[in-house]
Amino acid sequence: MNYLGKIRAQSSAEAIYRRRSSPQKTQKSKKIIVAGGAGFLGSHLCETLLQAGHQVVCLDNFSTGLRRNIAHLERFDTFKVIAHDIVQPFDLKVDEIYNLACPASPPHYQLDPIHTTKTCVLGSLNLLELASRTGARILQASTSEVYGDPNVHPQIESYWGNVNPFGPRSCYDEGKRCAETLFFDFHKKLQVEVKVVRIFNTYGPRMRPDDGRVVSNFIVQALTGQDITIYGDGSQTRSFCFVDDLVEGFLRMMASPPSLTGPVNLGNPGEFTIGELAEQVIGMTGSRSKIIHHPLPTDDPRQRRPDISLATQELGWRPHVDLAQGLVQTIDHFGRLLARPTRELAEAM
Template sequence: MQTSVHSRNYSSHIHQARKRILVAGGAGFLGSHLCEVLLEAGHEVICLDNFSTGLTRNIARLNHSDAFNIVAHDIVLPIELEVDEIYNLACPASPPQYQSDPIHTMKTCVIGSLNLLELAARTGARILQASTSEVYGDPHVHPQVESYWGNVNPFGPRSCYDEGKRCAETLFFDFHKTHHVEIKVVRIFNTYGPRMRPDDGRVVSNFVVQALTGQDITIYGDGSQTRSFCFVDDLIDGLIRMMASSASLTGPVNLGNPREFTIGELAEQVIGLTGSRSKIIHRPLPADDPRQRRPDITLAIRELGWRPNVELASGLMQTIDHFNRLFTRTAPDLAGAI
């Protein structure tokens, strides 16, 4: 099986006894990479997705494997399966996507997590929650450490996602305390790479698509706001290490790249790497958009032996190549892919 995810970091953490692993959101950007790596390691993988943002093309190469099963299902509805491990990656992660149906986003975060936790409690499965740096909101503490409680607007345009993920974390820890479910909670910071959708709406995909198609590159605000960008290979490595860690390590654990860039610097890098003649234009900053975002990964380094390895320029080139391949398809194929 060919894989776009490097195997160099995974061997000591993933090649264990064969397990039956459920990946909720398995057809999405992150989930499809995770499914691929778990299959490559010899596990049986159940990809569960409602395909609201996940794409069948992300997992098409896996269909030939007898160890790979696709279940079209929304985690807002209960599900009965027998599994050893559960990764909960099922939720739109970009503002345009999660804001398009905020009530369903909240249901996915809260009711969906409840359903998967009840499945874990019944089967004895270990379960990992893909939480987010958005739980920190527009932070007053920089860089963000796991002990920081955050600064989140509970009724703003981003709150369906921010507060939904915060509530999901609460559910995870309550199931751990009440039902002794083995939980793992990670807080994911901005992740990018191949298999992002052209209409994803996050800053890396926006800039790359605009540069490749000759559009103006749109920066919201003056471009001085910062983000830390983690390549998908590194993030998947962190998820796997967290799942394999000692039962006593529940989290939350930050997973992200601590190197910080301004949005303006990101735009200039994308223009340079694509050779684009796109101009940079500015638009007003959206409500509740964080001014700074950078993880403190001390805990991940100490407890997981994890740190990101892929430099931004290298990761951007792989992402650009992904979109170049997508855009060179015929128009009908591209329409179906998007």
């Protein structure tokens, strides 16, 4: 039996992953920008907004976003793709803006740390000025990385974090922290309606094979028979949120009252060691991969788990897809991707 057969055999009726249902069309169609709309998260958000009856403008410079992520959306006459880097100003009359533009995996954002910082800071500034000019509501996809290697566990929004300001991750960590400052200052000084969410580790279909984060790394290594690479002893922890749950959190935050500016944590509070994740991926794929250990990278957090009390109280939001359920769909995604001819696979990298 191949690995997909094994996975599906392991999945009982109650363990089948939940697919995102098509939301009912809203009474009023909005014109919405999704910056970073061709990326992993952005493409899922674009899809959901289109299903809800909105007009969606996808802005992406395609540094890490992929055309194939949004190819199926181009049949909608309410969907438009504009190749644009938000480091440069942009002008368009819209009702809402989601700022998801910025590489989120360490290998990608560390390739050009200066541009990563520019994307976080100048890109946020340009989109905030657009929101100010047009009266649009704007959501910032911030990150749990603002907590750094936390001394508080689980992490609550009032925690200021423990971030290295000049380490290899700081272009992203400090860039996102500065972006949050800009958002709240635009709200205080110019009354821009802002929403800030802090995203914890998210996974699911449309992740790139070379994404570089732990879920995609382990799955690709297991499916291709490579050794599973764990950095450190594997006792460090992460919390993994399935993409459908995260997108629902985005929508609820954007629709919340103006007084709720955030920051609000969005993530799954289920906590796993990296070693546990590796064993689960090996078991679900039926892989014979061995686990090997390498030194822990600089500033890699020891613990990461969100306190989602605020999201539950103010948004009525909590994740529904557990790790085993979400991994079924994610493994299926990578299995289909890796089965493609070499040329097609190269285009997905």
